[in-house]
Every structure is written in C-alpha cells, then in structure tokens.
Amino acid sequence: MKPSPFLSEVYNKSSFPLIGHGPRNVGVLKEALDQYEGEQDSDIYGTGTVIEQFQLDVAQLLGKPAAVFFPSGTMAQQIALRIWSDAAGSKKVAYHPLCHLEIHEQDGMKELHHLEPILLADKTRPVRLADVQGMPEGVACLLLELPQREIGGQLPPYEELEAIAAYCRSNSIKLHLDGARLFEILPYYGKTAEEVCSLFDSVYISFYKGLGGIAGAMLAGEYDMTEQAKIWKRRHGGDLISLYPYILSADYYMKLRLPHMERYYKEAIELAALYNSCHAITTVPEVPVSNMFHVHIAGKKEAVEPMFIAVSQETGVGFTHIVREKEDSNCYFEVSIGERYAAVPQDRMHEAFRKLDEQLRSLN
Amino acid sequence: MKPSPFLSEVYNKSSFPLIGHGPRNVGVLKEALDQYEGEQDSDIYGTGTVIEQFQLDVAQLLGKPAAVFFPSGTMAQQIALRIWSDAAGSKKVAYHPLCHLEIHEQDGMKELHHLEPILLADKTRPVRLADVQGMPEGVACLLLELPQREIGGQLPPYEELEAIAAYCRSNSIKLHLDGARLFEILPYYGKTAEEVCSLFDSVYISFYKGLGGIAGAMLAGEYDMTEQAKIWKRRHGGDLISLYPYILSADYYMKLRLPHMERYYKEAIELAALYNSCHAITTVPEVPVSNMFHVHIAGKKEAVEPMFIAVSQETGVGFTHIVREKEDSNCYFEVSIGERYAAVPQDRMHEAFRKLDEQLRSLN
Numbered sequence: 001m002k003p004s005p006f007l008s009e010v011y012n013k014s015s016f017p018l019i020g021h022g023p024r025n026v027g028v029l030k031e032a033l034d035q036y037e038g039e040q041d042s043d044i045y046g047t048g049t050v051i052e053q054f055q056l057d058v059a060q061l062l063g064k065p066a067a068v069f070f071p072s073g074t075m076a077q078q079i080a081l082r083i084w085s086d087a088a089g090s091k092k093v094a095y096h097p098l099c100h101l102e103i104h105e106q107d108g109m110k111e112l113h114h115l116e117p118i119l120l121a122d123k124t125r126p127v128r129l130a131d132v133q134g135m136p137e138g139v140a141c142l143l144l145e146l147p148q149r150e151i152g153g154q155l156p157p158y159e160e161l162e163a164i165a166a167y168c169r170s171n172s173i174k175l176h177l178d179g180a181r182l183f184e185i186l187p188y189y190g191k192t193a194e195e196v197c198s199l200f201d202s203v204y205i206s207f208y209k210g211l212g213g214i215a216g217a218m219l220a221g222e223y224d225m226t227e228q229a230k231i232w233k234r235r236h237g238g239d240l241i242s243l244y245p246y247i248l249s250a251d252y253y254m255k256l257r258l259p260h261m262e263r264y265y266k267e268a269i270e271l272a273a274l275y276n277s278c279h280a281i282t283t284v285p286e287v288p289v290s291n292m293f294h295v296h297i298a299g300k301k302e303a304v305e306p307m308f309i310a311v312s313q314e315t316g317v318g319f320t321h322i323v324r325e326k327e328d329s330n331c332y333f334e335v336s337i338g339e340r341y342a343a344v345p346q347d348r349m350h351e352a353f354r355k356l357d358e359q360l361r362s363l364n
Numbered sequence: 365m366k367p368s369p370f371l372s373e374v375y376n377k378s379s380f381p382l383i384g385h386g387p388r389n390v391g392v393l394k395e396a397l398d399q400y401e402g403e404q405d406s407d408i409y410g411t412g413t414v415i416e417q418f419q420l421d422v423a424q425l426l427g428k429p430a431a432v433f434f435p436s437g438t439m440a441q442q443i444a445l446r447i448w449s450d451a452a453g454s455k456k457v458a459y460h461p462l463c464h465l466e467i468h469e470q471d472g473m474k475e476l477h478h479l480e481p482i483l484l485a486d487k488t489r490p491v492r493l494a495d496v497q498g499m500p501e502g503v504a505c506l507l508l509e510l511p512q513r514e515i516g517g518q519l520p521p522y523e524e525l526e527a528i529a530a531y532c533r534s535n536s537i538k539l540h541l542d543g544a545r546l547f548e549i550l551p552y553y554g555k556t557a558e559e560v561c562s563l564f565d566s567v568y569i570s571f572y573k574g575l576g577g578i579a580g581a582m583l584a585g586e587y588d589m590t591e592q593a594k595i596w597k598r599r600h601g602g603d604l605i606s607l608y609p610y611i612l613s614a615d616y617y618m619k620l621r622l623p624h625m626e627r628y629y630k631e632a633i634e635l636a637a638l639y640n641s642c643h644a645i646t647t648v649p650e651v652p653v654s655n656m657f658h659v660h661i662a663g664k665k666e667a668v669e670p671m672f673i674a675v676s677q678e679t680g681v682g683f684t685h686i687v688r689e690k691e692d693s694n695c696y697f698e699v700s701i702g703e704r705y706a707a708v709p710q711d712r713m714h715e716a717f718r719k720l721d722e723q724l725r726s727l728n
Contacts, residue, residue, distance in 0.1 A: 075601025237439025
C-alpha cells in the first residue's frame with residue numbers, strides 16, 4: 001500500500017483544490033504563447049529585444065539599474081554570492097540554516113564556488129538583527145529570504161529589516177535578497193517592490209512561484225554586478241541560445257498575477273483560520289504574512305493521510321497532494337494560495353473543514 | 365555606415381536564403397507545441413514521463429544505457445569532464461585548441477571545476493592519433509568534437525577514430541564525444557549513431573544545430589555516470605522545475621529532421637562546389653563531410669561584403685548574414701545546410717553564383 005501517491009492522485013482529481021494556480025502542464029505555456037506572434041524573434045545568447053526589454057522592465061519594477069534573466073534561481077543566487085565574495089575577497093556568506101542554497105542545491109555553492117556559509121538563527125525562526133550583529137568578521141554577503149519558505153513563510157518586522165540593512169551598509173557587508181516570493185509579501189509590509197529592494201544590493205526573484213510561470217529567475221542590481229553575472233551565467237551553462245519560452249511566459253503571468261497578490265494574501269489568512277479551527281492543527285505562521293503557510297498536524301502521517309483522503313473524496317475539496325513527516329513523528333504540509341482558491345465554493349469548503357475536524361478528533 | 369548589420373538585414377529579407385532551417389522565432393516553438401495536448405503534464409525537477417521517456421529514447425538511439433537532458437551543452441560537457449576528472453583523480457583533460465570549452469564558455473570549466481586543458485593538434489586540423497599518443501601522462505579524459513566546427517567541420521578518417529578509441533581504452537583515458545553535430549556526420553562515415561557512440565564513454569548531443577530545436581542537450585553514457593551528472597546539473601542550476609519547452613521541441617524536430625541528414629550532406633557538397641567555382645573562394649573542407657563548411661574569401665571584409673549584398677539584392681539569393689575577419693586580413697563565413705536549401709530554385713542559385721564570381725573577379 002502506497003498512501004502518499006494516492007493522496008496526490010485524490011488531490012489532482014479533486015473538484016476544488018485549495019492550492020496554487022492550476023496543474024503544471026503544457027497548457028500553461030500554450031496560453032502564454034497565444035499572446036505572441038510566431039514572427040517574434042528569439043533572443044540569441046542573452047541579446048535581442050525579447051530578453052533585453054524584459055530585463056529593463058523588471059529592473060524598473062524592482063528599482064534597480066539593471067537585471068539579468070536566468071533559467072533558474074539556483075544559478076542566479078550562487079552567482080550573486082560569488083560576485084560579492086570575489087569583491088570582498090572573502091569566501092564567507094551568511095544565511096538561514098534552511099536557505100535554498102544550503103538544503104536544495106546539492107551544495108553547488110560549495111562545490112562550484114567554494115563559498116563558506118555562516119548559518120544564522122535556528123531552524124524555527126527568521127534571521128533577526130541580533131543574529132546579524134553577532135556574525136563573525138569578514139562576511140562578504142548576507143542573504144535574506146523573504147518570506148522564509150521552509151518555516152511557513154515567516155517575516156521579520158519591516159523596521160528590523162531596515163535596521164539589518166543599515167547594519168550591513170555600515171559594516172560593508174553586501175545584502176542579497178532571496179525574493180523568490182517577493183511580490184507575495186508586499187501586501188503585508190504595505191510596501192512597493194522598489195521600496196523593499198532599496199534595502200538590498202542584489203535581488204533575485206522567481207517567475208514560477210506565486211507568479212505561476214514555467215521557470216526562470218531574474219537577478220537585479222547595479223550594472224557592474226549584472227555584467228559580471230552575465231559572464232558567470234555563461235560559465236554555468238545558463239546563457240542559452242533561446243530563453244524566450246521562459247521569458248514570454250514570465251512576462252505574461254507576471255502581468256496577469258501581480259494585481260492579485262493582495263487577494264492571495266487575504267485568502268491565506270482566511271484559509272489558515274479554517275485550519276486552525278480544526279482539532280490537532282496549528283498553522284505556521286498562525287496568521288499568514290504572505291500567500292503561504294504551513295499546516296502542522298499533531299498526528300502520524302499514516303493516520304492523517306487517510307483522513308484527508310476521505311474528506312476530499314466525500315466533499316471534492318482538495319487539501320494537499322503530499323503530507324510530510326517531521327522529526328517529532330508528527331506531520332505537516334505547505335499551502336500557497338493562487339488562482340484556484342477563489343473558485344472553491346464557500347459552503348463546500350466549510351463543510352469539508354467540519355468533516356476534517358471530526359476526522360481529526362479521532363487522533364490519539 | 366555599418367555594413368555588417370546591413371548584410372544581416374539583406375540576408376534575413378532574401379527570398380532564397382541558402383543556410384539553416386528558417387528564422388529562429390516564436391513560431392518554431394508554436395509549431396512543436398501544436399503536436400501536444402495542453403493536458404500533458406510538465407516534467408518536475410528532472411522527473412516525470414516527458415523527460416524520462418525522452419531520455420530513454422535518446423539513450424537507445426545512441427546505444428547507451430542512460431541519458432540526462434540538459435538545458436545546454438556548456439553545462440553537460442563541463443559536467444562530463446568533471447566526472448571523469450574526479451574518477452581519475454586528475455584535473456587534466458585533453459581537447460582541440462578550438463574546442464567549445466576553450467573558446468566559448470568564459471573559462472567555466474577552469475573557473476568552476478578547476479580542470480586543466482591539454483591542447484592537442486594545431487588550429488587548422490582535427491586531432492589525430494599521433495596527437496593522442498603524444499599526450500602527457502595522467503590525462504583523465506580526451507574530448508573529441510565531431511565534426512570540428514571551428515575549422516569548417518573537419519573529421520578524422522573513421523579508422524583513425526577507432527584507433528584513438530582503442531588507445532584511450534588501453535591507457536584508461538575516458539573518451540568523450542562533443543557530438544553537437546553527431547547526426548550530421550553519419551552519412552559521410554556511413555555509420556549509425558550507435559556505432560559511432562560505441563567508441564566513446566560519454567556522448568553529448570545538441571538539439572538546436574542540425575536538428576533545429578529551440579535549445580537543450582543530452583548527455584549519455586553508463587547509468588552511474590548519468591546519475592552523477594544529475595547531481596552536478598542541480599549544482600549548476602540546470603535542474604529546472606520545467607524543461608519541457610526544450611524537450612518537446614527537441615523530440616519533435618529530431619523526428620522531423622533526422623531522416624534528412626543525408627540530403628543536407630549531399631546539398632553541402634553541391635553548394636561547396638558552387639562556392640569553389642568562384643574566383644578568390646575556397647571552402648574548408650573542399651568537399652564537405654557533413655552538412656557544414658566554411659567559405660574563405662581572399663579579400664578584405666570591407667570589399668567582400670558589398671559584393672554579397674549586391675548579388676543578394678539582384679537575385680534574391682541569401683548567402684550569409686555575417687562575414688568574419690581573419691587574422692590574415694582575409695575573411696570567411698560558415699555555411700550549414702538545413703531545410704531552406706532545397707527550396708532555392710536551381711536556376712536562380714546558379715545565376716547568383718555567376719554574378720558572385722563576376723563581382724569577386726574585381727578583387728585585388
């Protein structure tokens with residue numbers, strides 16, 4: 001018996017899935033390409049209108065002089081840290097223990113660039129000013145991920161972010177933003193992208209999280225930094241002859257989804273409250289500060305999964321495609337709100353959460 | 365006055381361009397995607413039917429146990445050499461002085477992997493058996509590019525290739541194929557892809573040269589090597605959440621173009637003969653051994669470009685979009701045959717070459 005794939009199947013077939021924009025299928029690209037003429041020229045190795053104009057547009061949106069499109073954030077961020085490391089003459093870079101570079105990239109930063117991470121804060125909370133003030137000497141760059149995804153999308157208070165930026169500036173430490181979900185936090189902070197980015201020397205954003213594109217990333221900053229980044233992009237094998245499949249879809253979905261970030265954020269607050277009303281469930285954060293949060297369940301994965309399956313099959317509401325085990329033998333899953341949530345009928349959703357609560361009461 | 369862009373413009377607007385498959389525009393991707401249903405699932409970080417099946421298909425075509433799809437050949441080849449270097453415990457890798465890794469990748473291989481190239485042969489001819497026999501001790505891997513693109517697409521005799529492979533095997537030197545244009549040389553060698561690849565420990569092929577896809581590459585070899593390559597692909601930032609825009613187009617154009625490689629080869633021989641019939645022109649090779657060759661003109665770029673422009677404007681035949689200066693102050697350009705050549709009316713083409721010959725007679 002393989003319960004996990006089954007949950008995934010039930011979720012994918014559910015009439016009212018709660019998470020995301022929709023299935024990741026070829027239709028997503030087709031819809032984007034339908035907006036463009038077949039005669040439009042490809043980019044060629046980082047040159048051409050399609051890539052150069054998009055880079056200018058996003059640089060402007062982020063309030064930076066220049067930007068470079070990358071096939072992936074993994075590539076963009078390693079390169080940003082490498083550039084700041086070379087500039088400072090130090091291999092030390094500081095970030096959170098659950099930073100993407102630390103846990104999802106097969107140590108590319110260390111194996112390819114020989115950078116040495118200084119881990120700040122513990123695994124349960126975001127980096128705070130005191131962590132930064134306590135860093136050892138010689139840190140070339142501090143990377144902040146806003147929101148910190150692996151802990152449910154938590155954020156420091158904005159004033160603390162400003163204080164961290166001021167500390168870095170006065171100590172000649174470059175500040176890099178892992179902004180994979182930058183647009184998703186703007187409604188909570190009540191700031192523009194440009195305002196948040198003004199605190200950072202370099203900014204990475206992703207086009208396939210809250211924006212729902214196919215893949216791709218942008219690295220923005222001063223012109224000198226982005227020109228160096230282009231050289232490293234070629235070295236990494238990311239300077240493809242044609243990146244337009246990602247660029248055109250990034251452009252299309254960014255324009256489509258940016259206006260809805262405030263709605264996604266409010267819907268996340270609404271949905272988290274529904275989860276928190278259930279027995280044995282707490283969300284992290286308790287009140288979301290972006291379109292995402294984590295759902296923690298005081299029960300074993302083996303006991304919990306069949307409950308989600310049963311309620312989904314009964315009500316048509318899809319909660320999650322995967323439940324993950326935690327070290328304490330309880331379990332959790334991630335929720336991020338996209339276009340789908342608004343299409344779920346409220347009465348059906350409330351019925352589903354009543355039934356879920358009933359199921360969960362039988363735990364322990 | 366900027367003559368070079370003008371030549372490019374004249375070429376792009378010519379009624380009968382002689383080179384390539386067609387313009388690199390969004391229509392190329394649209395045509396490929398029209399073959400697939402919107403409901404088809406994306407690949408997800410290197411998994412899923414769309415990528416796994418294509419990897420199996422190409423591995424079988426190349427006669428290798430396994431294959432990994434990469435966004436670029438730059439990434440695939442650095443990684444292949446790194447794996448062989450680690451296995452041998454030596455940083456030394458050998459290749460031609462005009463190898464892609466040496467001249468087109470901003471020294472990525474050296475900057476990221478600290479590999480040390482041993483340059484074989486001189487810049488005018490392919491690597492021969494004697495070059496290989498003369499290599500210093502401790503070379504981990506020899507890379508052979510077939511055909512050697514930067515010298516017009518030259519090849520060693522097949523028997524010599526077999527002898528090089530035998531030498532490498534008996535000296536525990538891994539042999540890697542830069543097969544960016546592998547399918548283009550099979551008609552000349554009279555071999556299958558599997559036969560040629562059987563001489564090599566690892567093989568890279570490209571999907572956007574003779575095959576005419578959007579971008580993308582495959583690295584094939586033993587299962588243990590390709591599994592290591594997947595880890596390095598993640599480290600390089602090439603393990604994108606979705607590579608299907610490149611995979612689907614690679615699959616589509618490969619099936620469309622593979623059956624025509626023999627025709628492209630014969631057309632290259634025909635076209636090279638036409639160039640060689642002109643005053644002041646020689647092609648390299650004189651008789652092509654693939655779908656490509658270089659056209660060398662005994663004259664300065666500034667004198668030659670207006671002649672090509674004049675003949676194109678008069679006859680509608682497009683020769684090249686760019687003429688490159690050589691160190692000896694003469695000039696050259698590259699020709700590679702694709703779908704377009706067969707659409708050029710023979711009488712129009714012969715008229716164009718008569719007029720080109722007349723123009724060139726005024727050189728010197």
